[in-house]
Amino acid sequence: MAIEEILFWFFAVAAVAGGLGVVLHPNPIKSALFLVMTFFALAGEYILLMGHFVAIVHIAVYAGAIMVLFLFVIMLLNVPEETRQGGVWGAMRYVALGLFVFLSFQLSYFGFQDFFGDKQQLVKETEIGTVESIGMSLFSEYVLPFEIASILLITAMVGAIYLSKSKLIIEESKKKKAVEKEDH
Amino acid sequence: MGTLSIPLHYFLILAAVLFGLGVIGVITRRNAIVIFMSIELMLNAVNLTFVAFSNYLNNVEGHIFVFMVMVVAAAEVAVGLAIIVAIFRLRETVHVDDIRLLKW
Amino acid sequence: MHDFIWIIPLMPLLGAIINGLFGHILKGKAGFIASVAVLISFLYTVRAFFIVMDGTIIHNELFTWIQAGDFTAGAAVLVDQLSIVMMLVVTGVGFLIHVYSNGYMHGDRTVGKFFSYLNLFLFSMLMLVMGDNLLLLYLGWEGVGVCSYLLIGYFYEKESASKAGLKAFLANRVGDFGFAIGIFIIFSTIGTITYAGIEGQVDKLMAAGVVTSAALLLFMGACGKSAQFPLYIWLPDAMEGPTPVSALIHAATMVTAGVYMVARLSFLFVRSDVAMMVIVIIGTFTALFAATMALVNNDIKRVLAYSTISQLGYMFIGVGVGAFAAGVFHLMTHAFFKALLFLGAGAVMHSLADETDIRKMGNLYGKIKITALTFIMAWLAISGIPPFSGFFSKDEILAHAFLYSPLVWVFGAIGAFLTAFYMSRLVFLTFFGESRVEPEVEKHIHENPPVMTIPLMVLAVLSVVGGLIGIPAGLAYLWGGENHFANFLSPVFANAASYSEPHHISHALEYGLMAASILIALGGIYLAYLMYIKKAMDPDAIANRFSGAYKVLSNKYYVDEGVEAGILNPIVRFSQWLWHFVDTRVIDGFVNSAGKIVWLLSLIARRVQTGYVQHYASVMVVGVILILAYYIFR
Secondary structure, three states: OOHHHHHHHHHHHHHHHHHHHHHHOOOHHHHHHHHHHHHHHHHHHHHHOOOHHHHHHHHHHHHHHHHHHHHHHHHHHOOOOOOOOOOHHHHHHHHHHHHHHHHHHHHHHHHOOOOOOOOOOOEOOOOOOOHHHHHHHHHOOOHHHHHHHHHHHHHHHHHHHHHHHOHHHHHHHHHHHHHHHHHO | OOEOOOOHHHHHHHHHHHHHHHHHHHHHOOEHHHHHHHHHHHHHHHHHHHHHHHHHHOOOHHHHHHHHHHHHHHHHHHHHHHHHHHHHHHHOOOEHHHOOOOOO | OOHHHHHHHHHHHHHHHHHHHHHHHHOOHHHHHHHHHHHHHHHHHHHHHHHHHOOOOEEEEEEEEEEEOOEEEEEEEEEOHHHHHHHHHHHHHHHHHHHHHHHHOOOOOOHHHHHHHHHHHHHHHHHHHHEOEHHHHHHHHHHHHHHHHHHHOOOOOOHHHHHHHHHHHHHHHHHHHHHHHHHHHHHHHHOOOEHHHHHHOHHHHHHHOOHHHHHHHHHHHHHHHOOOOOHHHHHHHHHHOOHHHHHHHHHHOHHHHHHHHHHHOHHHHOOOHHHHHHHHHHHHHHHHHHHHHHHHOOEHHHHHHHHHHHHHHHHHHHHHOOOHHHHHHHHHHHHHHHHHHHHHHHHHHHHOOOOOEHHHOOOOOOOOHHHHHHHHHHHHHHHOOOOOHHHHHHHHHHHHHHHHOHHHHHHHHHHHHHHHHHHHHHHHHHHOOOOOOOHHHHOOOOOOOHHHHHHHHHHHHHHHHHHHHHOOHHHHHHHOOOOHHHHHHOOOOHHHHHHHOOOOOOHHHHHHHHHHHHHHHHHHHHHHHHHHOOOOOOHHHHHHHOHHHHHHHHOHHHHHHHHHHHHHHHHHHHHHHHHHHHHHHHHHHHHHHHHHHHHHHHHHHHHHOOOOHHHHHHHHHHHHHHHHHHHHHO
16 A cells, blocks of 8 residues: 555545544534644645645645634633534434435545546646646736635625624614513 | 556545535534534535646646635635624524524 | 697696695795686687687697597697687686685685695686597596585585585586496597587488487586586585685586587587487476575575576576577676676675575675675676676577477576576575674674675676677667677587577567566566565465475475485495405405415425524535436436
């Protein structure tokens, strides 16, 4: 067994285990940490596929920024463990399992398709995933989507700031609720 | 340039399994934050297929797409978490089964 | 040519729009604007009159109003001798009444609304008399109906007023129904509704055998609008409206629309002896019938209302016997003296704090001299004392009626006697004898302001001299004159002239009839004088002696009660059955059970909607799985 295969299976098992942990662990903080684990495992898979730039950005953005944001919010809100079980939720668990099986098998089925007719193989080394090649494409052919992406990020930032600042709206709706309660 | 001894469909099946796990999380978990995490999981599964196909087709566009997905994910998380914080301040809960106004 | 003619109807319309939109801002100025609008119309009408006098008939089409298949209706005016007479009466009397209203309605809260309606009425009335086709006539016909409804119910806070408005509207609706069908018959037979077109193809109507039915249906409309038996019932109640409205709409102009219509379509009516006979019979009966009801009524305005119905009966006798010019002549003189009577009655009421009961008047002559004097002029005119205007017009009608059938003359003469009697009774009880005014009111009796008395004086002059333009040919013959009015109108009735041609009246007979009618009028006045001034006969004693007849008369022959029991109550009961059974049970049953079924089904269906986002998400995933399955197993 080649080293690549060993690495693939190692990262694959780690990713799936992390995913299971995210979905199944009742404590949100632990879920988040499992998600970080999955992200690292996926970064390994990217490196196997010679996606250097994507792998590094993935670690930096997901594990570094997004997950920190998640953890902050969880701590800020002091979210308790999920304790509610049973009822409709018990049934939903089996529904979800059924959906999981169907969906995964169907998607895997496509994996076995002969996509382009010539049973091509994945390559061990390639230049396309490097920072240089991606940078060349991003700043030449895809410069417009790139700039639009920056606008999107700014918009999201403004929206997030506004949402967390708008105490007024929240207080007003609280007042309204109080009035409604009095009416009843 | 040698070929990789792992076939393409290994990566695709791994992505399918991770995507399915994400679906389970979205459907069964009641904590809005965990639901968000599950969505991230699904996005990552898709990213993996993009990168795998990019290698397979020797084409840079898959990487560009992954980059864009990350941008969208970052934006989505920023806004989404802000909404969750706002909802928490209003209703003192992040449980989606407490927030069921989408009913007649 | 003569495009200015459109200014005549459009000025009142403009006034109505301005007062309707800005009346609440204009307040006191609304009356001024309305009056000026009508004055401009009147002046242009005078200009048109001189053009028509020279023998030019103004025919001006502004645009094609409706064009659908074979049907064409133009927005076109036809101003000939008949129209111009009507227009002069409408705008002239209308202007005087507008001026009078400025005084009468002074201080009213919604005076802008009042003048807006009044102007709108004049617009409709002018369209009615100026249109060159039946559709424009119908437009004006319904327009004046609406304005009449609005103005009768003007004091809508009073229940009786709004009910009276409704009654007028419904009674008119019965007539208008026939009128519309009459128009349909004419259109479907000859395919045109212009007067010229109908006149040219009236033989086709004859050949199709529908001329009698068309004429009778059109006359049905005239019965409603001109308050002839049996559709007269709305007019007495219409007195609930403000008095200037009664003068303008329910005496001088609108109610004569039926007479105008018959005269306008004279070429059609003369083709049907049956229709003409029906018109004469109805006219005669109404003239007499309404006069008897006026004998015992004690409300100053209602007496005048019954008198109006009676006089309209005379006009229909005139047009029915083929003396169209005489009918229109009486229409014109009646407009003068009846408008004057109503405005005078309004002035009396104004002086007496809105008192309308003549039993609570008396000896007002010295206190409101101008009103009293003008009222007396009108009284002499309507009673038929020469040389006041009513004498000439009524006499000419009666002379023609005598030729048609002496019986009609006898009834007409009895009616004239009654008219002289009840008008004298009204005048004596109001202005002479001892005062029966309530002491509280008596202190405040005052003469009215000039804005009200000047129109009275102008109308009084017209009532006195208005008849001179139409001195009957027989009388004018004495000094070599002729009947100018009839000659002026003769082109309009050229096609109908043959109807009355054979009966040529001899001078001796005409003088005899005149003498008879003067004696009759004087007799009526003298009888009233004996009863109410000299007290030689006690009216109460007579009423007691004929208590049965008195009761019938004072209850207006129980017609209102009969209509209520025979027509209204069954309709109301039927409607209630429709409401309680058909509507609430059957129709609502269908509708409600349709709703209930949906409701029951949705009780099941709405379980799908749990409100949990995750349930929706799972359904979405199921959808994704199904789509993928389609691709796999395709």
